[in-house]
Amino acid sequence: MWMLSTKMMPPVGVLVPIYLLFRDWGLLNTLTGLTGLMMLVNLPIVVWMLYTYFKEIPPDILEAARMDGARLFNEIAHVLAPLAVPGIASTMLLNIILAWNEAFWTLNLSAASAAPLSAFIASYSSPEGLFWAKLSAASTMAIAPILILGWFSQRQLVRGLTFGAVK
Amino acid sequence: MGAIRLEQVTKSFDGTVVIPCVDLEMADGEFVVFVGPSGCGKSTLLRLIAGLEDVTSGRVVIDGADATRLRPAQRGLAMVFQSYALYPHMTVYKNIAFPLRMAGGEPAVIDRKVRAAAQTLNLTEYLNHKPGQLSGGQRQRVAIGRAIVREPKAFLFDEPLSNLDAALRVNMRLEITELHQSLKTTMIYVTHDQIEAMTMADRIVVLRAGNVEQVGSPLDLYRAPRNLFVAGFIGSPQMNLIQGVEAENHGAKTIGVRPEHVRASQDAGDWVGTVSIAEHLGSDTILHVPVEGVGMIKARVEGEFALRHGQKAYLTPDPTKIHRFDADGKTMS
Numbered sequence: 001m002w003m004l005s006t007k008m009m010p011p012v013g014v015l016v017p018i019y020l021l022f023r024d025w026g027l028l029n030t031l032t033g034l035t036g037l038m039m040l041v042n043l044p045i046v047v048w049m050l051y052t053y054f055k056e057i058p059p060d061i062l063e064a065a066r067m068d069g070a071r072l073f074n075e076i077a078h079v080l081a082p083l084a085v086p087g088i089a090s091t092m093l094l095n096i097i098l099a100w101n102e103a104f105w106t107l108n109l110s111a112a113s114a115a116p117l118s119a120f121i122a123s124y125s126s127p128e129g130l131f132w133a134k135l136s137a138a139s140t141m142a143i144a145p146i147l148i149l150g151w152f153s154q155r156q157l158v159r160g161l162t163f164g165a166v167k
Numbered sequence: 168m169g170a171i172r173l174e175q176v177t178k179s180f181d182g183t184v185v186i187p188c189v190d191l192e193m194a195d196g197e198f199v200v201f202v203g204p205s206g207c208g209k210s211t212l213l214r215l216i217a218g219l220e221d222v223t224s225g226r227v228v229i230d231g232a233d234a235t236r237l238r239p240a241q242r243g244l245a246m247v248f249q250s251y252a253l254y255p256h257m258t259v260y261k262n263i264a265f266p267l268r269m270a271g272g273e274p275a276v277i278d279r280k281v282r283a284a285a286q287t288l289n290l291t292e293y294l295n296h297k298p299g300q301l302s303g304g305q306r307q308r309v310a311i312g313r314a315i316v317r318e319p320k321a322f323l324f325d326e327p328l329s330n331l332d333a334a335l336r337v338n339m340r341l342e343i344t345e346l347h348q349s350l351k352t353t354m355i356y357v358t359h360d361q362i363e364a365m366t367m368a369d370r371i372v373v374l375r376a377g378n379v380e381q382v383g384s385p386l387d388l389y390r391a392p393r394n395l396f397v398a399g400f401i402g403s404p405q406m407n408l409i410q411g412v413e414a415e416n417h418g419a420k421t422i423g424v425r426p427e428h429v430r431a432s433q434d435a436g437d438w439v440g441t442v443s444i445a446e447h448l449g450s451d452t453i454l455h456v457p458v459e460g461v462g463m464i465k466a467r468v469e470g471e472f473a474l475r476h477g478q479k480a481y482l483t484p485d486p487t488k489i490h491r492f493d494a495d496g497k498t499m500s
């Protein structure tokens with residue numbers, strides 16, 4: 001689980017090299033760059049959650065599929081994937097929430113073209129002062145979708161986070 | 168056709184030898200039981216036959232053809248797992264149909280075979296249920312049904328009854344035996360329960376630490392165990408094994424006599440002791456009697472026997488049923 005340890009590192013510690021890489025590769029203020037970064041930043045959590053989920057699938061079932069004539073593709077398509085759908089769904093939900101709420105990287109690596117909602121909200125805090133009304137409206141718009149999504153998917157989220165924790 | 172032969176098969180895991188060398192032959196239509204204590208390699212041997220593990224050396228021959236390098240599905244075998252290994256997201260119908268779908272069968276043929284298997288196993292009304300909605304016995308029948316539809320050369324059972332309660336185990340034992348009699352297909356059955364072995368097998372293979380200790384019919388193993396291990400493993404209650412002066416009197420290092428071959432009396436006998444435990448089963452009474460100079464002796468008496476804890480018992484072993492073992496634990500002729 002060394003991969004998970006990378007998530008413990010403060011992102012500001014690697015801001016400069018990441019910024020320089022983005023600059024040199026022409027990824028600053030691009031959706032491609034931000035999307036790629038969001039994927040990689042949350043990869044340890046994705047791997048950790050899916051690992052604990054897949055670990056709980058009994059190996060007997062895969063062996064039975066093998067005995068029944070399933071090749072690797074069939075094992076994945078007919079046995080593993082259907083069993084893993086709840087785990088994949090809860091992992092996806094959590095990562096949507098993490099990406100939606102991400103502010104540090106979006107503020108530092110985007111400007112006008114690729115600024116997501118978090119950067120947009122931060123733009124209302126300017127040298128001219130705080131535009132409270134607009135700030136409040138934007139914040140509400142940012143929170144609402146995640147609140148509703150989280151409300152309806154809380155059971156799956158909790159299951160995905162705690163799966164395998166208790167036998 | 169389901170004759171299986173193991174030729175000089177060995178198996179190691181990361182340098183640890185679990186099966187030193189096994190030569191075994193199972194005839195077509197035979198019911199062979201691998202029995203032994205936990206960790207003796209019986210499940211490993213079954214998995215080597217199934218192809219779920221690779222042999223380290225040696226050959227697995229099925230119907231005269233070398234199957235050592237074949238994938239599990241190519242060997243024409245079907246396996247019933249201890250945990251049933253049913254697909255929890257599929258209905259009973261889809262579970263049983265799965266191997267036929269993987270083989271590319273026609274839907275009409277698949278449907279016919281699945282319904283036929285379900286009828287044989289009394290599962291017709293459960294075809295739309297998922298495994299989670301079934302009892303242990305029903306799940307086990309689904310696992311057997313999934314094996315039957317493949318019409319395999321041989322069935323492999325890996326301790327299929329160990330998760331069931333005692334009463335259900337007895338019923339399922341009979342069902343599997345009846346299945347064997349109707350299908351006449353080779354069955355290789357792994358269990359640690361010697362009663363299952365004795366009641367179901369045409370031949371029993373007794374394993375210890377990866378080695379085959381003895382192969383024979385249940386009665387052969389019961390009447391003529393080759394060594395101390397087999398003598399102590401087969402038979403319930405376990406054979407009385409006696410060392411010391413009593414054994415020396417019979418010219419052996421150890422003598423053994425089965426509890427059912429020890430006569431109990433309240434009046435007279437060769438050995439005397441005080442009953443420590445009396446198990447009244449109704450059909451039998453099993454007495455546990457410590458005898459000075461001999462050791463703890465178990466005697467099984469038919470029907471109800473009046474002796475209780477603390478009462479004096481006289482025991483007499485049948486001299487024609489005494490087994491003699493040498494210093495190496497091997498049976499003396």
